[in-house]
Amino acid sequence: MEPSPEVLVEQRGATLEVSFNRPDRKNAINLAMYRSLTAALLRAKQDATTRSVLIYGQGGIFTSGNDLNDFANASNLQDENNPIVIFMQALLSFPKPVVVAVEGVAVGIGTTLLLHCDLAYGHTDARFALPFVKLGLCPEYASSYLIPRIAGAAKASEWLLLGEEFSAQEAKEGNLINSVEAAPLAKARAACDKLALLPPAAVRQSKALLKQTTSDNVQRVIDTEIALFAKALSQPEFAEAVGAFFEKRKPDFSHFE
Numbered sequence: 001m002e003p004s005p006e007v008l009v010e011q012r013g014a015t016l017e018v019s020f021n022r023p024d025r026k027n028a029i030n031l032a033m034y035r036s037l038t039a040a041l042l043r044a045k046q047d048a049t050t051r052s053v054l055i056y057g058q059g060g061i062f063t064s065g066n067d068l069n070d071f072a073n074a075s076n077l078q079d080e081n082n083p084i085v086i087f088m089q090a091l092l093s094f095p096k097p098v099v100v101a102v103e104g105v106a107v108g109i110g111t112t113l114l115l116h117c118d119l120a121y122g123h124t125d126a127r128f129a130l131p132f133v134k135l136g137l138c139p140e141y142a143s144s145y146l147i148p149r150i151a152g153a154a155k156a157s158e159w160l161l162l163g164e165e166f167s168a169q170e171a172k173e174g175n176l177i178n179s180v181e182a183a184p185l186a187k188a189r190a191a192c193d194k195l196a197l198l199p200p201a202a203v204r205q206s207k208a209l210l211k212q213t214t215s216d217n218v219q220r221v222i223d224t225e226i227a228l229f230a231k232a233l234s235q236p237e238f239a240e241a242v243g244a245f246f247e248k249r250k251p252d253f254s255h256f257e
């Protein structure tokens with residue numbers, strides 16, 4: 001399958017740099033992009049000279065999350081061949097460090113993927129959002145399990161129930177990112193360069209240890225969430241939310257029970 005031009009993949013020394021490249025859609029991730037992201041992870045996993053992966057977004061935007069048109073076309077999320085599910089699993093089990101630089105917006109999976117990466121740096125003006133409830137959906141990618149644990153129950157309820165944007169400073173205070181930076185991509189590249197000089201087996205083993213105590217629960221929660229999320233995609237609350245987004249109007253949930 002042809003790689004998507006909307007995901008750029010570039011080897012920079014021992015780092016495979018992968019960037020979202022669909023700025024006119026705020027780097028919304030479509031199915032072809034998920035396939036390219038997964039292929040890039042596989043390439044980085046198999047290449048012994050690659051020591052880390054760096055993910056960022058072109059055009060000063062990280063990503064507005066899943067392409068809402070793909071959801072509106074009801075892609076089957078419970079099919080194990082679904083590109084979104086395959087990507088989630090590929091990142092979850094990726095053995096080498098993944099470093100992220102967030103500029104602009106990081107929405108939906110743009111924020112939840114951070115939970116499965118290893119180091120993340122956010123621009124001073126970066127904005128994060130988990131708008132699942134606002135969309136008539138529910139949390140995904142184990143965010144309902146991991147966010148209360150990293151950020152605390154109160155912050156998790158605020159981020160996941162209200163679904164409003166929050167700042168890089170708040171993301172840092174909630175342990176979603178490592179630091180707030182004027183130049184997060186440069187910071188992320190510097191971290192990758194440091195990782196490249198470290199003993200690779202020790203890095204991989206330590207990453208595996210850091211993930212192992214939660215991995216069974218994470219997988220269980222991902223499965224539970226995805227079943228509920230897939231069901232919600234066919235419900236009228238989602239139809240109203242996504243209709244309102246594309247029609248550029250406020251959604252009206254007043255008549256729903």
Ligand SMILES: C/C=C/C(=O)SCCNC(=O)CCNC(=O)[C@H](O)C(C)(C)COP(=O)(O)OP(=O)(O)OC[C@H]1O[C@@H](n2cnc3c(N)ncnc32)[C@H](O)[C@@H]1OP(=O)(O)O
Binds near residue numbers: 029066105246
């Ligand atoms: C498993 C994964 C789950 C998830 O990821 S769920 C989360 C899904 N994502 C969202 O709900 C975010 C939707 N997008 C937004 O809320 C806003 O955008 C932003 C806050 C990210 C940016 O707002 P602004 O700067 O005002 O840009 P704009 O005019 O809304 O967007 C520019 C063009 O990009 C299209 N677009 C933006 N995000 C998406 C998307 N996620 N899916 C499909 N299209 C998107 C718009 O419609 C518009 O298009 P046009 O220029 O034709 O009006």
